[in-house]
Amino acid sequence: MARMHARCRGKSGSVRPHRTEAPAWSTTDSTEIEKLIVELKKNEKSTSEIGLILRDRYSVPDVKLATGKRINAILKENGLASEIPEDLRNLIVKALGMRKHMGENKKDLLNKRQLQLTESKVRRLVKYYVGSKKLPAGWVYKPDTAEILLSR
Helix, strand or coil: CCCCCCCCCCCCCCCCCCCCCCCCCCCHHHHHHHHHHHHHHHHHCCCHHHHHHHHHHHHCCCCHHHCCCCCCHHHHHCCCCCCCCCCHHHHHHHHHHHHHHHCCCCCCCHHHHHHHHHHHHHHHHHHHHHHHHCCCCCCCCCCHHHHHHHCC
C-alpha cells in the first residue's frame, strides 16, 4: 500500500498476535484496571499514554482482553471522554503549530505545503467522524477557532 502524501511505497507494519483471552502473566483484575484508567485520565493523560503506562508499569498488554472494554468506553462510562477524538486533536495541534510558524516565517514553502497536507488530513478525518456520528453533524474545522476548540 502506498503512503498518502509521499512517492514511496512503505513497508507493512507488524501485527499483534491474535488472542482471545489475556495471557496468564498479565494483570487481569478488571475493576482495578478501570480505577487506574480513571485515575490516569484525571491526571491529564491521553488514551494512548494510558495504554502505554498500563502496558509498561502494570503489565496489562491489552485492556480490551483484560476488561472486555476499550479505554474510551471505560472513560465514557465515567464521564471523562473527550469531545474530540485523540487522533483528530493531535492533527489540529500540529496544524496550529505550523500556522504559528508560518506567521513568523512567511517564505517557508515546505511548511506551507505540509500545512496544506495536514489540514487536508484533518478535514478527511472530520468527514469520517461526522459520518460515524462521533462528532455532531454540523462540525467543521476552522483554523481561526481551532485554538479555542482545543482549550475546552
